Amino acid sequence: MVKLVEKGPLKLSAKLLETSGFSLKDFEIAIGKLAIEEEWEPLGPTPFPSIASLRDWDHILLKRYKPLYMPFCDLCCLCTFGKCDLSRDKRGACGLNMAGQQSRIVLIACCIGAATHTAHARDLVEKLIERYGRDHPINIGGEYIYVEAPITRLVCGIKPKTLGDLEDVLDYCEKQIAQLLSATHTGQEGDNIDFESKVFHAGMIDHVALEIADIAQISALNFPKADPEAPLIDLGIGNIDISKPVIMCVGHNVIPTTGIIDYILDNNLDGKIEVVGLCCTAWDTSRYSPKIGKIVGPISWQLRFIRTGIPDVIIVDEQCVRTNLIEEARKINAILIATSDKNCQGLPDLTKEDANDVVNKLLNGGIPGALIFDREKVGEVAVKTAMALAPKRFNLKIFPIKEKEWIVSQAKKCKQCRECERACPNNLQIAFAMKFASNGDFSKLSNLYDYCVGCGRCESACPEDLPIITLMNKASEETIREEKFKCRTGRGAIRDTEIRKVGRDIVLGTIPGVIAFVGCANYANGGREVVEMVEEFLKRRYIVVASGCSAMTIGMYKNSEGKTLYEEYPGDFDAGCLVNVGSCISNSHISGAAIKIANIFAKRNLRANYKEIADYILNRIGAVGVAWGAMSQKAASIASGFWRLGVPVIVGPHGSKYRRMLLGRKENKEDWMVYDARTGEKVYVGPVPEHLFYAAETKEEAMVMIAKLCMRANDTPQGRAIKLTHYVNLYRKFYGVLPEDLPMFVRVEADIPITMKDEIVSFLKEKGWEEKVIPDPTLLKEKVVKKIG
Amino acid sequence: MAESWQKAEVPGPIKALLLNNPKVVAEYLKKANHSVVIIGDKILEIEKEGYKILDLIKKLSNKINAEIVTSSPKIIEEMREKNINARIMPSIEFIDRLKDPNWNGFDGKGQYDLAIFIGFPYYYCWLMLSNLKHFAYNHLKTLSLEPYYQPHATYSLQNNPLIEAWFKFLNNVIIELK
Numbered sequence: 001m002v003k004l005v006e007k008g009p010l011k012l013s014a015k016l017l018e019t020s021g022f023s024l025k026d027f028e029i030a031i032g033k034l035a036i037e038e039e040w041e042p043l044g045p046t047p048f049p050s051i052a053s054l055r056d057w058d059h060i061l062l063k064r065y066k067p068l069y070m071p072f073c074d075l076c077c078l079c080t081f082g083k084c085d086l087s088r089d090k091r092g093a094c095g096l097n098m099a100g101q102q103s104r105i106v107l108i109a110c111c112i113g114a115a116t117h118t119a120h121a122r123d124l125v126e127k128l129i130e131r132y133g134r135d136h137p138i139n140i141g142g143e144y145i146y147v148e149a150p151i152t153r154l155v156c157g158i159k160p161k162t163l164g165d166l167e168d169v170l171d172y173c174e175k176q177i178a179q180l181l182s183a184t185h186t187g188q189e190g191d192n193i194d195f196e197s198k199v200f201h202a203g204m205i206d207h208v209a210l211e212i213a214d215i216a217q218i219s220a221l222n223f224p225k226a227d228p229e230a231p232l233i234d235l236g237i238g239n240i241d242i243s244k245p246v247i248m249c250v251g252h253n254v255i256p257t258t259g260i261i262d263y264i265l266d267n268n269l270d271g272k273i274e275v276v277g278l279c280c281t282a283w284d285t286s287r288y289s290p291k292i293g294k295i296v297g298p299i300s301w302q303l304r305f306i307r308t309g310i311p312d313v314i315i316v317d318e319q320c321v322r323t324n325l326i327e328e329a330r331k332i333n334a335i336l337i338a339t340s341d342k343n344c345q346g347l348p349d350l351t352k353e354d355a356n357d358v359v360n361k362l363l364n365g366g367i368p369g370a371l372i373f374d375r376e377k378v379g380e381v382a383v384k385t386a387m388a389l390a391p392k393r394f395n396l397k398i399f400p401i402k403e404k405e406w407i408v409s410q411a412k413k414c415k416q417c418r419e420c421e422r423a424c425p426n427n428l429q430i431a432f433a434m435k436f437a438s439n440g441d442f443s444k445l446s447n448l449y450d451y452c453v454g455c456g457r458c459e460s461a462c463p464e465d466l467p468i469i470t471l472m473n474k475a476s477e478e479t480i481r482e483e484k485f486k487c488r489t490g491r492g493a494i495r496d497t498e499i500r501k502v503g504r505d506i507v508l509g510t511i512p513g514v515i516a517f518v519g520c521a522n523y524a525n526g527g528r529e530v531v532e533m534v535e536e537f538l539k540r541r542y543i544v545v546a547s548g549c550s551a552m553t554i555g556m557y558k559n560s561e562g563k564t565l566y567e568e569y570p571g572d573f574d575a576g577c578l579v580n581v582g583s584c585i586s587n588s589h590i591s592g593a594a595i596k597i598a599n600i601f602a603k604r605n606l607r608a609n610y611k612e613i614a615d616y617i618l619n620r621i622g623a624v625g626v627a628w629g630a631m632s633q634k635a636a637s638i639a640s641g642f643w644r645l646g647v648p649v650i651v652g653p654h655g656s657k658y659r660r661m662l663l664g665r666k667e668n669k670e671d672w673m674v675y676d677a678r679t680g681e682k683v684y685v686g687p688v689p690e691h692l693f694y695a696a697e698t699k700e701e702a703m704v705m706i707a708k709l710c711m712r713a714n715d716t717p718q719g720r721a722i723k724l725t726h727y728v729n730l731y732r733k734f735y736g737v738l739p740e741d742l743p744m745f746v747r748v749e750a751d752i753p754i755t756m757k758d759e760i761v762s763f764l765k766e767k768g769w770e771e772k773v774i775p776d777p778t779l780l781k782e783k784v785v786k787k788i789g
Numbered sequence: 790m791a792e793s794w795q796k797a798e799v800p801g802p803i804k805a806l807l808l809n810n811p812k813v814v815a816e817y818l819k820k821a822n823h824s825v826v827i828i829g830d831k832i833l834e835i836e837k838e839g840y841k842i843l844d845l846i847k848k849l850s851n852k853i854n855a856e857i858v859t860s861s862p863k864i865i866e867e868m869r870e871k872n873i874n875a876r877i878m879p880s881i882e883f884i885d886r887l888k889d890p891n892w893n894g895f896d897g898k899g900q901y902d903l904a905i906f907i908g909f910p911y912y913y914c915w916l917m918l919s920n921l922k923h924f925a926y927n928h929l930k931t932l933s934l935e936p937y938y939q940p941h942a943t944y945s946l947q948n949n950p951l952i953e954a955w956f957k958f959l960n961n962v963i964i965e966l967k
Binding site for chain 1: 919
């Protein structure tokens with residue numbers, strides 16, 4: 001059977017059309033976009049949803065999870081009416097109040113994020129089509145993956161089969177982002193809840209774009225295809241052979257780096273040059289070539305790595321690239337090559353020049369770098385430049401200044417004004433460390449290394465122009481040399497077979513939860529906290545998933561046997577396993593896995609059936625995202641894509657700077673009513689999950705909250721007992737008592753963990769606990785099968 | 790004029806009233822009818838340096854009959870050792886309740902009229918205070934006892950990054966409470 005669906009344009013034209021008394025010459029009718037596609041599932045209610053199509057679902061969520069706004073300042077300064085003072089519920093000249101303005105700012109952030117991922121996806125798809133053709137098949141897991149694009153199926157209602165099909169999806173994403181961004185213009189949306197609904201829409205679009213980007217590159221560049229045993233690769237500065245030329249690649253778009261790797265392989269240079277990456281380009285380089293691609297570390301390693309003097313050539317692509325790398329490259333006599341039209345760095349465009357001429361220009365010092373858009377040329381220029389430059393730069397590695405006496409002389413210049421501390425996001429005691437360093441004790445300076453997020457604001461603020469990052473580096477030289485770790489490269493999607501195996505246990509609650517550690521490395525207390533959290537939940541046999549810079553951080557600490565968590569735990573999507581899906585765009589496989597559980601295990605239709613699937617996930621799939629160092633607008637849009645799907649997200653303390661939380665109020669009983677799909681009755685299910693977006697102050701607070709947010713209305717008594725075991729156990733481990741809100745989560749006696757039964761029963765009695773009904777939960781009235789009366 | 794500790798933290802027209810006299814701080818504390826002290830985990834770093842700041846907070850809360858709330862496990866443990874019944878609640882959740890004029894407080898006696906903040910990361914504190922400044926101004930005043938000027942509070946101490954001087958100041962506040 002075939003069916004017409006929205007896809008390609010359909011045009012009818014005729015020279016002459018005549019009926020009685022009526023004739024038409026040379027006419028043409030364009031009927032939207034139509035194409036023929038096989039019937040694979042009944043089309044659901046919301047194909048290619050517009051910015052208000054899912055508004056009713058958003059309002060259901062936002063009634064329960066209300067925004068808490070924490071404005072940066074009292075003002076709006078987005079138009080020439082302003083600045084407008086919005087403090088204490090005043091309205092600006094356009095009529096907007098503070099709640100409206102804050103939600104508008106969140107929407108702008110999420111539009112930036114979604115636009116960035118969509119533009120990234122567009123660039124990938126266009127370049128891959130150029131190389132491999134529009135008909136190149138989508139293949140992200142061979143026989144193990146039937147549901148190849150769960151988010152696209154869910155949102156758009158189509159099943160992409162080739163690279164060419166992905167272009168149509170991106171057309172839709174771009175249109176939606178333009179619509180969403182237009183809503184933020186002065187004099188458009190004015191209601192904060194409707195702004196928040198649009199935030200959710202931006203997040204949903206973001207996840208579609210993430211999926212398109214990753215399935216395109218997995219299919220065309222032959223990345224690991226849903227492989228739980230994706231290779232273990234080198235991570236850390238200590239793994240880099242500094243006797244070889246070093247090319248550093250930073251950003252998110254792997255295409256230019258593939259040019260470098262191909263050039264190395266084509267010219268038998270493998271083993272003669274190091275290609276190292278930071279941020280997500282690093283993951284995707286290692287997915288392209290696990291043998292060649294090494295990882296330096298997360299985004300926050302950019303400055304500190306450059307200051308080691310190790311890189312000869314720095315390649316920047318797009319996103320999360322430090323914007324003054326041209327200056328930084330100059331400081332160590334390295335060459336910078338920019339490769340993206342989104343990030344030209346003020347460099348001359350030498351794309352059309354002969355590669356050898358470009359290399360000569362770069363080596364002769366006439367220009368500090370070049371802008372090259374052609375991947376093959378990037379490859380040739382980068383490799384030739386690095387090989388010619390490396391011998392001349394050897395003395396600049398490992399650090400430009402070799403002697404530790406230099407630290408003392410620099411530290412002596414410090415006037416203890418503490419401007420550095422007033423600029424440091426983590427208020428690190430830099431001046432105090434300088435005081436010790438000026439007396440030859442570098443221990444305090446070295447201690448800062450673990451807590452520094454590498455932003456360099458201290459240096460900008462220093463009236464003495466002290467190179468504080470370099471000083472910290474130099475004091476930590478031994479630590480840096482020992483940065484030798486192993487991590488598992490990104491495996492991509494979760495197999496349908498894995499979903500079949502664990503879907504039941506996740507939905508019933510007998511696997512206590514799926515926890516995704518994602519996002520950037522803007523940590524308040526160093527990366528070790530992430531590792532501690534991950535380890536805690538692995539030992540408790542949760543499924544732990546990771547991506548992006550968080551996935552790198554997880555690999556940067558070793559246990560007592562010298563192994564990282566990647567070496568200690570398997571990479572399957574299963575209880576007690578650690579799954580690295582890959583780069584930021586691979587986050588789509590995490591939301592995709594939740595969607596696939598609803599589809600493959602529960603057999604719910606995916607196709608354009610967003611509300612039902614999100615309702616299913618919210619009420620049945622105990623998944624939580626943890627973005628402990630989330631920094632970017634992209635992280636915001638990724639989080640909002642999870643919110644609309646009903647997956648809560650916890651951020652670290654710096655995440656409070658997103659300025660808006662989505663919090664439930666557990667004591668408001670009416671907020672936690674659902675329909676029992678079997679009877680239509682409204683039933684109280686307790687505060688599960690309690691929040692949608694939440695900034696924790698400490699890792700302990702976060703761990704308790706993670707365990708709590710994994711509870712779902714549909715948990716069976718056996719599953720709830722397991723989830724409560726972890727919640728109570730963690731709460732007691734940290735606070736020494738039973739949680740006050742425990743009675744809200746115990747529905748029937750069988751929910752009580754058997755090992756704590758007597759104690760909990762007496763606690764519940766004391767609190768006047770009453771047994772509750774366990775319904776077939778849904779927030780959607782239309783999903784009620786049988787209505788009373 | 791008071792300046793934020795983190796210089797980029799420029800709040801807008803409404804800024805905290807700077808209190809640099811312990812006696813004035815004590816007066817504002819005494820004036821409140823229903824106070825609560827919110828303690829952040831960073832206080833432990835100061836304790837590590839040998840300043841018994843939690844003892845001071847205990848004295849302060851006793852004198853003004855204020856409840857204590859925190860989400861820090863170590864603070865809970867220490868408070869328990871000092872026989873203080875501190876409430877356990879994540880700060881963000883607590884702010885959500887403080888902003889609600891209809892919340893009845895932990896003790897059921899109605900919403901608090903003064904919330905006292907101490908021991909948080911600078912940015913985390915100013916964001917929480919910012920919410921209360923804009924959305925709880927009708928029923929709640931906030932006092933920052935942090936060693937840094939917190940512009941979004943109703944009242945704030947000045948920047949006093951030398952812990953010894955700050956500690957002495959707080960001690961004097963306790964003395965003034967009598």
